[in-house]
Amino acid sequence: MKKWTPRHEAPEPLEGPVVATITGGTILWFVLFLAQLPFYGWYADHGHTWWIWTCLAGAGLGCLGIWYVRRRDAALKRAAAASPASPQPGS
Secondary structure: OHHHOOOOOOOOOOOOOHHHHHHHHHHHHHHHHHHHHHHHHHHHHHOOHHHHHHHHHHHHHHHHHHHHHHHHHHHHHHHHHHOOOOOOOOO
16 A cells, blocks of 8 residues: 555646636537537437437536636635735745
8 A cells, every 4th residue: 555655745736717618618518509409300310319408408517617616716816815915035
């Protein structure tokens, strides 16, 4: 078991444009849903209607994700504003 013990600390997580990423993915799911709607008959004939409903579920869950990451981003900004200013290097 000793050989599986990490020998260094994990790096800090990368923060990026999380809200924009989730919003873009949600829009993509909804566009895919709309693009497949005209072909509903073909999907129904071949037993693939779950593809359409998967895209709709992705768009719906994406809306929930947008709500979540916007609140998270706001909470992180509030926490950063409330914490005492850290000393700047060189001052």
